[in-house]
Amino acid sequence: MNSSNSFTKSNKEISEEKADIIFYNANIITMDSFYPKAEIVAIKDSRIIAIGCNNHFNQLIKKDTELINCKGMTIIPGFIDIHFHLCSSVERRLVLNLEPSQGIRSISDILYLIKKFTQTLPEGTWIRGKGYNEFYLEEKRHPNRWDLDKVSPNHPVKLSHRTGNAHILNSFALRIIGISKETPDPPDGLIDRDLTTGEPTGILYHMGSFLSEKIPSLNDDQLKSGISAVNNELISSGITSIQDVSPYNNLKQLQIFKEWKKMKLFNPHLSMMFGWKGFKDINGSQLEMDSQINIKGVKIVIDKTTGRILPEPKELCEMVLEIHKRGYQVSLHAIEEEAIEAACSAIEYALKKFPNSRHRHRIEHCSLCPQSLAKRIASLGITVVSHPSFIYYNGERYLNTVPIEQLKYIYPFSSLRRNGVKLVGSSDSPLVNPNPLIGIYSVVTRKTITGDTLLPEEKISPFEALKIYTKSPAWLSFEESYRGSITPGKVADIVVLSNDPTNVPSEEIKDINVEMTIINGKIVWKSNKF
Numbered sequence: 001m002n003s004s005n006s007f008t009k010s011n012k013e014i015s016e017e018k019a020d021i022i023f024y025n026a027n028i029i030t031m032d033s034f035y036p037k038a039e040i041v042a043i044k045d046s047r048i049i050a051i052g053c054n055n056h057f058n059q060l061i062k063k064d065t066e067l068i069n070c071k072g073m074t075i076i077p078g079f080i081d082i083h084f085h086l087c088s089s090v091e092r093r094l095v096l097n098l099e100p101s102q103g104i105r106s107i108s109d110i111l112y113l114i115k116k117f118t119q120t121l122p123e124g125t126w127i128r129g130k131g132y133n134e135f136y137l138e139e140k141r142h143p144n145r146w147d148l149d150k151v152s153p154n155h156p157v158k159l160s161h162r163t164g165n166a167h168i169l170n171s172f173a174l175r176i177i178g179i180s181k182e183t184p185d186p187p188d189g190l191i192d193r194d195l196t197t198g199e200p201t202g203i204l205y206h207m208g209s210f211l212s213e214k215i216p217s218l219n220d221d222q223l224k225s226g227i228s229a230v231n232n233e234l235i236s237s238g239i240t241s242i243q244d245v246s247p248y249n250n251l252k253q254l255q256i257f258k259e260w261k262k263m264k265l266f267n268p269h270l271s272m273m274f275g276w277k278g279f280k281d282i283n284g285s286q287l288e289m290d291s292q293i294n295i296k297g298v299k300i301v302i303d304k305t306t307g308r309i310l311p312e313p314k315e316l317c318e319m320v321l322e323i324h325k326r327g328y329q330v331s332l333h334a335i336e337e338e339a340i341e342a343a344c345s346a347i348e349y350a351l352k353k354f355p356n357s358r359h360r361h362r363i364e365h366c367s368l369c370p371q372s373l374a375k376r377i378a379s380l381g382i383t384v385v386s387h388p389s390f391i392y393y394n395g396e397r398y399l400n401t402v403p404i405e406q407l408k409y410i411y412p413f414s415s416l417r418r419n420g421v422k423l424v425g426s427s428d429s430p431l432v433n434p435n436p437l438i439g440i441y442s443v444v445t446r447k448t449i450t451g452d453t454l455l456p457e458e459k460i461s462p463f464e465a466l467k468i469y470t471k472s473p474a475w476l477s478f479e480e481s482y483r484g485s486i487t488p489g490k491v492a493d494i495v496v497l498s499n500d501p502t503n504v505p506s507e508e509i510k511d512i513n514v515e516m517t518i519i520n521g522k523i524v525w526k527s528n529k530f
Contacts, residue, residue, distance in 0.1 A: 017042075017044060017049045017050065017060065018044065018060060018061070018062035018065065019042035019043060019044050019049060019050070019057075019060040019061065019062070019065050020043055020044050020045065020064075020065065020066065020521065021042070021043045021065070021066045021068065021518075021521070021523075022040060022041070022042045022043075022057055022060060022061065022065060022066070022067050022068070023040060023041050023042075023043075023068045023070055023075060023494075023496070024039065024040040024054055024057065024067065024068070024069060024070065025039065025054060025069050025070050025071055025072060026038075026039055026040065026041070026070035026072070026073060026074070026075045026496070027039075027070075027072060027073065027074045027075070027500055028040075028041055028051065028074075028075040028076075028486060029074065029075070029076050029466065029486075029500070029502065030051060030077075030485055030486040030487065031076070031077050031466070031467060031470050031471040031484065031485040031486065032485040032486060032487045035051060035487075038051040038052055038053070038486070039052070039053050039054045040052055040053065040054060040056075040057050041075060041486055041494065042057060042060045043492040043518070043521045044521070045521055046491060046492055046520040046521040046522075047488075047489060047490065047491060047492055047521065048486060048487065048488050048489065048490050048491075048492045048494075049488055049489075050488055051486060051487075051488065068530070070496060073496050073497060073498060073499075073515060074496070074497040074498075074499060074500040074501075075486070075494055075495065075496050075497070076238075076466065076470060076486075076494070076495050076497060076501075077470040077471065077474075077483075077484055077485050077486055077493065077494060077495070078238065078239070078240025078241065078470070078483075078493035078494055078495050078517070078518075078519065079237070079238045079239045079240060079241075079436040079469050079470060079495065080239070080240065080241040080242075080243075080469065080470060080473035080474055080477070080483070080484070081234075081239050081241070081242045081243070081426050081427050081429070081434055081436070081469075081473075082242075082243045082245075082385060082424055082426045082473040082476060082477060083243065083245050083364055083385050083387065083426035083427065083428050084242040084243060084244055084245065084426065084427060084428075084429050084434070085164070085244065085245065085246055085428070085429060085430060086230065086242065086244045086246075086257070086270070087244075087246065087253070088130075088164055088246070088429075088430050089230045089429050089430040089434075090223065090226035090227050090229075090230050091128070091130065091218065091226065092130050092131065092226075092430040093225075093226045093229040093230065094128075094218055094222050094223075094225065094226045095128035095129055095130050096113050096114070096117060096127070096128065096129035096130070096159075097129075097130065097131055098110055098113070098129045098130060098131045098132035098159065099131035099132075099133070099162065100133055100136040102131075104132060104136070104137070105136060105137065105138060106137055106138040106139065107137060107138075107139050107141075107143050107147055110129070110132060110143060110147075110159070111143075111147065111148070111150060111151045112151075113129070114127060114129070114148065114151050114152050114157060115151035115152070118151065118152050118154070118155050121155065123154040123155060124154070124155065124156070125155055125156075126155070126156050126157075126158065126173075126215060126216060127152060127155050127156070127157045127158075128157075128158050128159075128160075129157070129158075129159040129160070130159070130160045130162075130430070131160070131162050131430075132159060132160075132161060132162065133161070133162045133397075134161075135397045135400075135401065136397075142161070142166065142168060142203050143159060143168050143202075144168065144201045144202045144203060145168070145169060145170050145171050145174060145200070145201060145202025146171075146201075146202075148168065148169075148170035148171075148202065149170050149171050149172075152170055152172070153170075153171075153172065154172065155170075155172065156169070156170065156172045156173035156176050156215075157169065157170040157172070157173055158173055158211065158215060162431055163431065164208060164431075165205060165206055165208075165303075166203060166204065166205050167203075167204045167207060167208065167211060168202050168203055168204075169202045169204065170202060171202070173202075173215075174200060174202060176214070177211070177214040177215065178214075179191060179200055179204075180200070181193075181197075181198050181199050181200065183200070186207060186210055188206055188303075188310055188311075189204065189205060189206045189207040189210060190204070190205040190206060190207075191204055191205075191207075192204070192205065206301075206303065208248060209248045209275075209277075212248065224265060227260060227265045227266060228265065230266075231265065231266050231267055231268075232525075233434065234267070234268050234434065235267050235268065235517045235519070235524050235525040236514060236517070236525050237434060237435045237436065237437075237514055238436065238437075238495035238497070238514040238517050239268055239434060239436065239517075240268055240269065240493035240494075240495070240517065240518075240519045241268055241269040241270075241271070241473075241474075241477075241483065241493065242268050242269070242270060242271075243270075243271045243272060243273065243296060243473075243477065244257070244270065244271070244272040244273065245272070245273045245299050245331060245364065246272075246273070246275065246299070247273075247275040247276070247299045247300065247301045247333070248275050248277075248278070249272055249273060249274045249275050249278050249299070250274060250275060250277065250278025250281060250282075251278065251281070251282055253272070253278070254272065254274075254293060254295070257270060257272065257292075257293050258292055258293055261292040261293065262292070267519050267524045268519065269483075269493070269519070270292070270293055271293065271294040271295070271296050271477060272293060272294075272295060272296065273295075273296055273297050273298060273299040273329075273331050274295060274297075274298050274299070275298070275299055275300075276298060276299075276300050276319060279298045279323065279328075295328075296328075296329055296477055296478075297323065297328045297329030297330060297331055298323045298328055298329075298330060298331065299331040299332075299333065299364075300316070300319060300320070300330070300331070300332055300333065301333040302316065302332055302333055302334045302339040302342050302343055303333070303339065304336060304338060304339060309338060309339060309342050313342055313345065313346070316342060316346045317345065317346045317349040317350070319346070320332070320346040320347060320349065320350045321346075321349060321350040321353055321354075323350075324347075324350035324351070324353075324354060324356070324359065324361070325350070325353075325354055329359070329360055329361060329362065329478075330346075330347060330350070330359075330361040330362070331361075331362050331364055331385075332346070332347070332361075332362070332363050332364065333364045333365060334363050334364070334365060334366060335365045335366075335367045335368065336367070336368050337368055337369070337370065337373060340363060340366055340368075340369060340373055340377075341373065343363050343382075344363075344373070344376050344377060344380060344382065347359075347361050347380055347382060348380055351380065357381065359381065360381075360383060360475075360476055360478065361380075361381075361382055361383070362382060362383045362384070362385050362424075362476065363377065363382055363383075363384050363385070364385045365385075365386065365387070365428075366384040366385075366386060366416075367386075367390075367410060367411060368402075368406050368409060368410055369384075369409055369412055369415075369416065370409045371409070371412075371415060371419065374412065374415055374416050374419040374421055375419050375420075377416070377419075377421050378419050378420035378421045382421070383421070383422040383423070383424060383476050384416055384421055384422070384423050384424070385424045385425075385426055385476070386411060386413065386423060386424070386425060386426070387411075387425070387426055387427060387428045387431075387432070387439070388411070388413070388425050388439040388440070388442040388443035388465075389427055389432045389433065389435075389438045389439045389442050390411065390428070390431075390432060390442075391411060391442040391443075391446055391447075391448065391454055392432075392438055392439075392441065392442040392447065392448060392449050392510075393432045393433070393449060394432075395447075395448030395449070395450075395452060395454045396448050396449070396450055396452065398410055398454060399448070399452060399454065407455075408455070410454070410455065411454075411455075411458065412455070412458050413443055413458050413459070413460050414457065414458045414459060414460055415458060417460060417464070422472065422475075422476075423468050423472070424468050424472045424473045424476050425439050425440075425443065425465070425468040425469045425472075425473075426439075426473070427439065436469045437501065437509060437510055437512050437514075438510050439465075439469060440462070440465040440466060440469060440501055440509055441506070441509040441510035443459070443460055443465045443468070444459055444460065444461070444462050444465050444506050444509060445459065445506045445507065445509075446458060446459050447507075462501055462502040462503075462506070462509070463502045465501070466501055466502060470484055470485070471484040471485055472484075491520060491521075492518055492520065492521035493518065493519050493520070494518045495514060495516070495517055495518070496514070496515045496516035496517075496518075497512050497513070497514060497515065498512055498513040498514075498515055498529075499512045499513075513527065514527070515527045515529050515530065516530055
């Protein structure tokens with residue numbers, strides 16, 4: 001610590017500032033390069049007013065100042081999850097959990113749960129399930145309508161793949177929503193069909209938006225229960241901000257999010273991307289900044305499920321150009337090389353038409369990225385939003401299913417940074433647990449849940465790992481002036497940890513506990529240590 005400068009503070013004189021809360025005896029990692037370490041942080045209302053040394057904070061105390069002795073625990077800026085699916089995360093807590101972690105190892109396991117559920121519900125009631133992964137099923141395939149019909153002839157059933165990109169409906173459900181042999185594939189969607197008869201198998205790809213318009217929503221009481229569960233998971237994980245990036249987001253979803261915040265159901269700061277359709281359906285004045293929910297940009301999914309890149313490259317270029325021209329951030333979902341190339345080409349096209357070196361456009365996932373592509377991404381100033389926790393939770397599947405020639409550049413975190421690409425970490429919840437400390441552990445160790453190592457040469461340092469979950473996402477959201485570091489004047493979003501993720505053996509990072517979470521200067525969660 002710089003002993004010649006025992007305090008750094010906001011523009012007002014310290015004599016005029018009295019703190020509501022002071023955390024002291026702490027190991028504070030500020031993520032502020034001008035004052036990287038501190039021992040105390042003082043908060044007034046929703047803002048940080050000072051940081052400094054233990055022996056220089058008496059002048060900040062008033063009669064009712066709350067003094068919190070951290071006893072050497074570590075304080076960091078609040079975690080920011082910039083790629084989150086809030087509605088899906090809520091729904092995940094209200095439906096049958098079909099994840100491998102729940103012991104689902106076969107289609108028979110899935111059918112057993114469905115049959116059990118049908119016995120508790122009136123006939124005709126929708127049954128929903130989420131999170132199955134065919135890689136972990138004995139049959140190594142998706143369930144189909146005929147599987148589901150065996151146990152649920154009188155209840156419509158919808159099961160969602162762990163990615164949310166595939167849904168399985170039984171025959172009852174297909175009849176309700178009007179899908180038959182004669183139904184054409186919808187735009188950007190695919191109805192899987194029996195190769196002999198042409199009958200729908202019940203497997204629907206990229207039809208989430210279509211289904212949401214056809215299937216009844218969960219009721220208010222169910223939603224409140226789910227929101228509460230997600231909220232508690234986030235704040236107990238130290239997550240103080242999230243950004244919802246559903247490609248189906250629109251004005252209707254914005255109003256729902258506003259209502260949740262108005263009802264105080266959700267503590268973390270919430271921003272969102274609109275989907276392309278939602279963006280096209282509104283005019284600019286409808287996206288003015290809101291005090292509760294900020295619209296950050298527009299999300300487009302680039303996909304190759306049907307065998308060719310969609311949207312078509314020319315169409316994609318024009319879509320990106322329109323978003324860019326209107327001054328919004330572009331967010332492009334691209335996993336494989338061809339999709340990443342298409343994303344780069346579309347952004348390059350927009351930048352040539354309307355140059356802007358401060359665009360902060362982004363590619364989501366960028367899972368399979370060779371060196372040549374990393375250099376191109378860097379040259380265009382594109383940020384990669386990745387999901388390090390996938391290595392931990394899905395690493396075994398990658399090792400067993402990804403071709404060896406591609407495996408050598410899967411989630412190449414170090415290579416991206418070495419080539420000058422800005423990297424941001426996130427969870428992609430509900431695909432995996434949103435706990436950022438699992439993400440930090442993953443990017444530092446490259447270890448899978450079973451202990452295998454996936455490309456150890458692509459590790460990054462613990463400090464840089466912490467940065468991609470705090471300071472970097474604040475920058476990518478254009479929020480660096482008021483969030484992302486423990487700096488006087490910024491919003492008081494901070495987290496108290498049981499240990500220092502930058503100074504423990506790497507294997508112990510995932511076992512660090514969140515002890516307290518502060519959002520807008522208010523303690524919203526704390527462990528029994530406090």
